[in-house]
Amino acid sequence: MSEAPLPPLSSTEFTLSASIDVDSYRESYARDGRVRIANFLPAAAARALRDDLLAREDWKQVLNSGAKIFELSRSTRAELAPERATALDDAVYADAREGFQFRYETIRVPDESEARTPHADMLHRFAQWMSGGEALSLLRSVAGERAIAFADCQATAYWPGDFLTGHDDAVAGKNRHAAYVLSLNPIWRIEWGGLLLMHLPQQRVEGLAPSFATLDIFRVGQPHSVSEVSRSAPGPRLSVTGWLRSR
Numbered sequence: 222m223s224e225a226p227l228p229p230l231s232s233t234e235f236t237l238s239a240s241i242d243v244d245s246y247r248e249s250y251a252r253d254g255r256v257r258i259a260n261f262l263p264a265a266a267a268r269a270l271r272d273d274l275l276a277r278e279d280w281k282q283v284l285n286s287g288a289k290i291f292e293l294s295r296s297t298r299a300e301l302a303p304e305r306a307t308a309l310d311d312a313v314y315a316d317a318r319e320g321f322q323f324r325y326e327t328i329r330v331p332d333e334s335e336a337r338t339p340h341a342d343m344l345h346r347f348a349q350w351m352s353g354g355e356a357l358s359l360l361r362s363v364a365g366e367r368a369i370a371f372a373d374c375q376a377t378a379y380w381p382g383d384f385l386t387g388h389d390d391a392v393a394g395k396n397r398h399a400a401y402v403l404s405l406n407p408i409w410r411i412e413w414g415g416l417l418l419m420h421l422p423q424q425r426v427e428g429l430a431p432s433f434a435t436l437d438i439f440r441v442g443q444p445h446s447v448s449e450v451s452r453s454a455p456g457p458r459l460s461v462t463g464w465l466r467s468r
């Protein structure tokens with residue numbers, strides 16, 4: 222297998238934490254198909270990214286109705302008549318009873334490097350950093366997939382009541398090798414929900430609670446879900462997430 226060239230590094234504001242032991246993460250990933258890398262980013266960088274994302278107003282709520290996906294800006298939602306908003310909530314929970322269903326807020330970054338304007342916003346810069354240099358080289362090593370060429374990227378905020386039901390991330394034509402989730406929650410009680418649940422045989426699950434500056438990586442093709450964030454959560458479950466892809 223030939224190694225795709227590493228795209229140039231476009232930003233120096235993100236760095237890898239010094240403590241990452243690539244070999245042990247590579248072994249865990251090869252064995253289990255998933256791994257949690259603690260302290261993936263230095264705390265200051267993770268904190269800056271979190272603050273930047275929380276200050277943004279261009280979040281869109283995304284939800285599906287069967288195969289259709291709807292996107293609602295915050296201003297659109299604010300203008301919804303209360304009966305419409307309740308009907309929408311009811312439909313989301315009714316459809317979640319049996320089918321594939323999700324609802325959360327997102328800010329997306331374009332997949333193409335040219336569209337990720339250098340120095341546009343912090344999330345774009347993070348996506349570019351993940352798609353080149355030391356970060357991409359680490360991700361390729363841990364996943365054992367030299368064909369990985371870039372990280373696609375979106376920020377997600379799961380507010381109380383938000384969730385994502387079981388699925389396996391495999392989409393034809395997207396060339397996804399592994400999913401990643403950078404968790405940006407300095408304080409999170411497990412009881413607040415929003416757990417990344419890996420669905421195992423016999424109704425067993427392995428749950429990964431939101432955390433801070435950790436990177437979860439898991440191989441595409443494994444059933445998983447995000448459990449509903451509870452009404453006791455004081456704020457959103459904030460992450461930056463996407464897939465490690467080849468072109």
Ligand SMILES: O=C(O)CCC(=O)C(=O)O
Pocket residue numbers: 377385390402417445446447460462
């Ligand atoms: O946010 C997470 O922990 C995982 C999200 C996920 O599974 C997805 O977006 O496909």
Ligand SMILES: [Fe+2]
Pocket residue numbers: 388389390400445
């Ligand atoms: Fe997923």
